[in-house]
Amino acid sequence: MDVFDAIYTRRSIRKFLDTPVEFDKLVEVIKAGSYAPCAGDLQNWRFILETNRDRIRSMYHHTLEQEAFTTATAAILVVAELDAAEKFYGLRGKRLYSVQNCAAAVQNILLAAHAQGLGAVWIGAFDENRINDEYKIPSVARTQAIILLGYPDEVPKERHVKNVWFLTNFHRWGLKYEHPHRVTHTFADEWTHQRQVLKQEVSSFGQKLQRKLNRNGSEETTTGDGARGTGDTADGTRGVSGERKGGVKGMSSAAADAGKEYFLQARATAKTFLDNLKKEEYRGRAATKRLSTAKGRVPTTSEKKSVRGQKRA
């Protein structure tokens, strides 16, 4: 499972099979946790592994009676050593970095568990004092999370994840684009590729049709290159045009006419599409230029309007 598979398919699992998790797998997931990034490389996280089912079940009463505690076969407590972080970073280290370090470790653990076919859930709702008492956590430390693990006994429903472009702002808070490729340019590459693919398709379709029309006695009256599927003649029909005088083998005259008509329509649609793509790319470059010149300052009202105007266009 590659990293993207693991990220996109991981879900919280809250119901587990009776099968215990192999010790090596549990050690592996903790190891994955210890590879998380952390402020100043302090690694001020500590892990407590619990595999005793009765003790896991007894946590149920200190965790808002969450059902997951009744079936989990393993639990990992992720604890931050606050004094270490405070020593180096003061209050920020104690209150923020410690939380963030452990959160990064938890995410690694969840992904590693999932990659090994295990189910897991991050538990944040628990009575800290009771858990601290139970596990002899010193006052210089804080239990940040409990992770329940086991082999999954449920398939969660599909999750609705907010659209990436809804979540992404450009250059400053609140600046979003309905068509982000206009500013990122990355989409322009893709669109250029799509345009080429489409052109190719239209062209090969035209050539095929032309060959059929030409075959077996049909006479061409075009002046241009009859084999080309796309072209730029004034009547816009080069490549497939030609008054077909003879019959087309295996094709009735009506079918051939219909085919030609279809091709012309398809090409007109494709042309409009390609023109629109060109316009999009042009606007993309213009918007990027405007934004890069506006760097470091809040866009003026007219700049905002112009971006909005593009959205409407």
Ligand SMILES: Cc1cc2nc3c(=O)[nH]c(=O)nc-3n(C[C@H](O)[C@H](O)[C@H](O)COP(=O)(O)O)c2cc1C
């Ligand atoms: C800080 C934090 C606390 C959480 N606490 C709980 C919890 O107490 N119980 C629980 O069942 N899930 C808990 N979760 C899991 C979330 O409910 C879950 O990740 C979220 O609904 C998204 O679903 P998914 O993990 O299946 O993608 C917690 C998650 C985080 C990040």
